[in-house]
Structure formats: C-alpha cells, structure tokens
Amino acid sequence: MQFGSIIVQGENLLLISGLLISYVLFYYGIRILKIERNIMDLIFNSFINGVLIWKFSYGVLHLDSVLQNPMTILYFNGGYVGIGIAIVFMTVYTWSCIRKQNIPVDSYIRAAVPVYFGYFSTFASVYVMEDPRNYPVILQAIAAVSFFIAASLMKRQKTLLQLLIWFHLVQLEIALYKNHFVYATSISKEALFYVSLIVIFLSVSYWLERQGREEADKDKKKGWRNTTIKITLGVIILSFGITSILANQQETKRIESKAAASAPLNSGKIGINKGQVAPDFELLSIKGDKWKLSDFRGKTVILNFWASWCPPCKAEIPEMQKFYENNRNNNVEILAVNLTNSERSPDAVKDFVKDKGMTFNILLDQQGEISNLYSVMTIPTSYIIDKNGVIRDKHIGPMSYEMMDNFISNIKNSDAN
Template sequence: MQFNSIIVQNENIYLLIGLLISYVMFYYGVRILKIERNIMDLIFNSFINGVLIWKLSYVVLHPQSVLQNPMNILYFNGGYVGIGIGILFIIIYTWLKIKKQNIPMDSYTRAVVPVYFGYFSAFVWIRVIEEPQNYPNILQAIVAVCFFILSSRFKSQKTLLQITIWFHLIQFEIALYKTKFVYAGIISKEVLVYISIIIIFLCISYWSEKQGRKKAAMDEKEGRRNVANNIALVAIILSLSITPILINQQETGRIVSPKTVMSNSFVSGKIGTNKGEVAPDFELRSISGNKVKLSDFRGKTVILNFWATWCPPCRAEIPEIQKFYEDKKNNNVEILAVNLTNSESSLNAVKEFVKDKGMTFTIVLDKKGETSNLYSIITIPTSYIIDKNGNIRDKYVGPMSYETMDRFITSIQ
C-alpha cells in the first residue's frame, strides 16, 4: 500500500472555505444588499486578519513547541484562546477603521450582521456534512440559515442587534444539550463563547441605543428603561435555559445532556470503522517485542493513532501526543500508536526515532500493512477515538493538538 503525507485537516479546509465564503459574501453585500464597497472591504479585511491571528496565535501560546518544530505552525492553531484573540483584534481593528473612515454605525451593522450569519451558516453546514447524524448541529444550521434570510430583510440597526442577540441565545440553548460541550458539571468552551458573544452584543446594543438617544434627543430616562427591560429579558431566558440543568445536577451530582442519556443507542454493535461501530480487534507486536491486542485496553478510552516516521504531520503531533499521554495516563486513557512499518526504511530507523523523541506510550508495528488495510487508512496521521467498551466514537484525519485530544476524550468520559 502506498501512503502520502497530504493531510485533510479540518482547520485548513475551514481556512480555504472561509476565503471562498468571504468572496461570496463580499459580492452578496455589494450586489444584493447594496452596501458601500468600503464597508465590505472593512468586513473582508477584518475577517482575513482575524483568521491569520487565530492561526498564528499558536506561536504565542506554544513558543517552545514552535522552536522545536517550526512546521507546527502549519498544522495547529491557537484553539479557543486563539479565537478569543482573533475576535478581540477584529473588534479593535473595526472600531479604529470606522472612526478613521467616518463610517456610520447603522450602515456597518446593516452589512456585518447578514455577513456574519452567512459565515455561521456555511461553517455549521460543514459540520452537518461531517456528522449527519448529529441532530443538534442540524438544528443549529437551520436556525443560522433562517436568521441569515431574516437579517437580510431588515435595515434598522436596533432590530439587527436584537436579532443577533436572539440568535445567540438560541445557539446557546442548543449547545447546552450537546454532550460534546456539557458534561460532568463542566460548562464547555462553546457555551462560554456564546455567553461572551451575547454579552458583547448586549454592550453594543446598549451603546448604540445610547448614541441614538443623543442624536434623536430622546428622553434619557425612557431609554434606560428600555435597556433595563432588554437586559431583564435576556436574564430571564438565560435562567430558563440553565435552571433545568442545575436542578438535574443537584439531583444526580452531575450535568447530563439528552445525548448522554441516549449514548447506548449510539452503539450499533456492528464491527466496523464507522462511528458507533465496534472497532475491529487486531494483534501486533509492540516495539519491545510483546504481543498487543486492541481488546487488551477494554475499560479504557483509547486513541488509536496511525503514523510513520517519514510523515511531517506525524512528527508534528508526536510531542502533543506525548504530553497528553503523560498528563492523562492515570485517567484511564491509553494511546495505541500503530506504526506503518511496511512503509518505513527499516525497523531500526523506527526504534531510533521512538527513542530520540522520548515516546513512552504503546507503539505497535504493522509490518505487513494488514491493520492499516483493516482500518482503510489512506492518509496519515489518522486517529480513532475508542470508548471503554471498544466502540468508535470519532475519527480525526490530520495531526491532533493537545486541545483536540482533550476535547475528544473529555466528551465521552
């Protein structure tokens, strides 16, 4: 079997799709919404620069890793912290440009809200394609498209900001019921992102209304009453969303989502390499000469990783895997790395590589390529996330960062 190191990474796909969507939304704004070109230029440039900062924030957050292997910049990003840095940059950059170019805020809002919903709709539909059985993702996508259409029909800044707040409240509610993001008493990063965005838009809405009162010479007391009513409404909705979960936590000692309750239905019992199927068992010799079976690790959550020493992305993820293994090995987590030995120059080269990189997790040798064939491995690295019962819970093609592994493992434990 021939292998190559061309990696289909989610992040790189998103970057390419993001650029394509940017061009589509640019012309949508200019031709359909009749937005001034300089405003669409501002939106386009702020997004591109924000994405670059998100991608390059890995350098700031993991300088030692980059110094050891500069190629890591190509494979990893700053994760949720990087997203926060990117959003902060976009806010500051946009604010300065609006001031410098004297762009009316209502004109900017008229453009940016539909564009934002357009981006959101595109990316969430990508997730639906990746996981067509994930109904919360489908619901998120449908809601996003509806709000995109709705926002394109309004011109009032106040109305558009209110639509945006309601949109994120709905997305927040959906996120609360996704096992991947709410688990074991911990509120997830996605939920926190929605909370942060809601707060940001509430502040923008408050500021906008305050500015509008000044221009229209509205009664200040009446304006404050309206803002207070809006904030109260949001507080009520948030409390209605969170209260059932807190009650459930009090009764059971943990937060449980509907998807967790239905986890047994996720398992088909069929042996195969698709999500929900039982991972095919195999037996290989470890690098130390011992026989190792996948079934030996029943009772543990396993990351089954296929790799080779000549693969640059594999080299990039090895320090991340090693660090993750050192931190999680006492938490019922195991790394089982299948080396594609049939594609290596020699067995000694593999042993020297493992020793040089300080790899202490379990490494087995696929000398005949039978196991890689069994799992239909085309590109490497490819990893399967397997739960303690031996069921495949997820698959990831491309190098995994520490954060990616932690997200996968935490979502099923």
C-alpha cells in the same frame, strides 16, 4: 496503499471555506444588499486578518512546541484563546477604521450582521458534512442559515443587534447540551464563548441606544429594561423547544450507551464506524512484545496510525506525548500503529521513537494489514475507542493536546450519564 504527507483536514477545510465564502459574501453585500464597497472592504480585511491571527496565535501560545518543530504551526491553531485574541484585534481594527473613514455605524452593522451569519452558516455546514449524524451541529447550521436570511431582509440597526443576541442565545442553548453540560463538572469553552459574545452584543446594543436617543435618561433605561425583559422571557420559552429536542436525543444516546455497556463483548456489531466495536488485532510492539487491542479493554484508547516520514504526524507526536504523560494514570492509553511497510526500515522507526522520546505503545504494522482493516487512507488517522471497545470518534489529521482532551472528556461526560 499510498499516503499523502499533507492532507486536507477539517481545520484546513474550514480555512479554505472561509476564504471562498469571503469572496461570495463580498459581492453579495455589494450587489444584493447594496452596501458601499469601502464597508465591504473593511469587513473582508478584518476577517482575513482575524483568521490569520487565530491560526498563527498557536506559535505564541505554544512557543516551546513550535521551537521544537516549526511544522506544528501549519497544522494547529490557537483554539478558543486564539479566537479571543482575534476578536479583540478585529474589534479595535474595525472601530479605528470606522472612525478614520467616517463610516456610519448603522451602515456597518447593516452589512456586518448578514455577513457574520453567512460565515457561521458556512463553517457549521462544514462540520455537518464531517458528521451528518451530529444533531446539535445540524441545529446550529439551520439556525445560522435562518438568521442569515432574516438579517438580509432587515435594515434597522436595533433589530439586527437583537438578532445577534437572539442567535447567540440559541447557540448557547445548543452548546450546553452538545457538551453534556447537565452532567459536566464545568461549563464548556464553547458555551463560555457564546456567553462572552452575548455580553458584548448586549453592551454594544445598550451603548448605541444611549448614543442614538435624545429622550430623558429615565425613558432610555425603561426602554432598555423592557428589551431585556422581552429577550429573557423569549429565551426561556425558546429553551423549552430546543431542550426537548436535544434532551430526547441525549436520552436516546444514554440508552444506547448503557445497552452497549451491558451487552456481551462479542454481541456488538464489529466495524470501523462510530458506535461499532473496533475490530480486534494483534501486533508486535517496538519492544518485541505482542499486544492485542482487546488487551486494553476497560481503558479509553486513542488508536493512532502514523509514519515517521509524515510531516503532520511529526507535528502531532509532541502533543500526543504530552497528553499521554498527563493522562496515563487516568485510564487512558495510546496505541500508535506505525505503518512499517511504508518505512525505510524498522530501525528507522526505532531511531525516530528514541529521538522523539515517545513512551506510549508503538505497534508495528509490518504488512499493512491493520491499516487496511481500518481503511486508513491518509495519515495520521486516529480512532477514539471507549472502555467497552466501541468506537466513539474518528479524526483524520493531526490532533492537538486540546483536541485529544476534548475527545476524552466527551466520553467521560457521556459515560457519566
């Protein structure tokens, strides 16, 4: 078995997709929407700079990790905080360019809104390809494509801004259920992100309406109040439809989860797909102890396949160690299966583990049998296994602290159902 040291993971696929769709949307705006080239240049440059800021903001937010291992900046991003920083930059940059180049705000909105929906459709579609059974993400993608088509056919500034508000209200509704908000103790970061965007677009819409109207202040306030009432009533009605779909899906998952939890341990279907019981195995640890996967039944397990020569594995290990130290008393275990058959020697693994201060369980797959059993083709690869031994998620590529925390939190919220 051969392993690539650098892999195309979900995040990199998003970046590549973003660059490709940028060129497609650039010419779509010029040739189909008949937008001036300088406006499309502004949108394209703003997006590219925003992506770079989001990507490399990790170095600012996690300077200690980058100083320890500069390679981490290639594999991780700034998360939602990085997105916030990028949005602030893009807003300031865009507004300054609009004023400097005397670009009509109407023309910019006419171009930017369809392009925005085009980007969202692309990224949502990438996530759908990664997990075709994720119904909330499928709904997000369908909504994005629908709004993209609608925005391409509309020209009025006010209508396009209302589309933005409606779109993010829909996405917020889906995000609340996707993250099990009904049973969670706090609102998710994704939901907060959509709330922030809704507030921003409502503010922009209100400001532009005030700027563009010459009627009396009373009429302006009345018009704004009527629009707000319509949007509020509309989203309440829309919520019933989306809620019924997602609630039904959630209820199905809860029933399946409870059934799996109450069933005998050997009655579930064994396999390496989500929802199947993870195949049991026994390996020697780096300390010479024998461990079975089933020994950790009752705990949530991150089963990680790695090697000391693998660059993304090296980037992941400090994040994993930090996560383990903060969660070892929360019924969470990390089993790091080293592909010892691909290493120079077992001693090289021991030296590496000591040098990196890895205190979680290191198991030695000396014959490569367990990596074959789990069909590991690229490393690092991680399986997230719940307390009943059922695989809840699989991730190919290095995981950041935030990603691991999200995986574990989703399981806890789901189990609380």
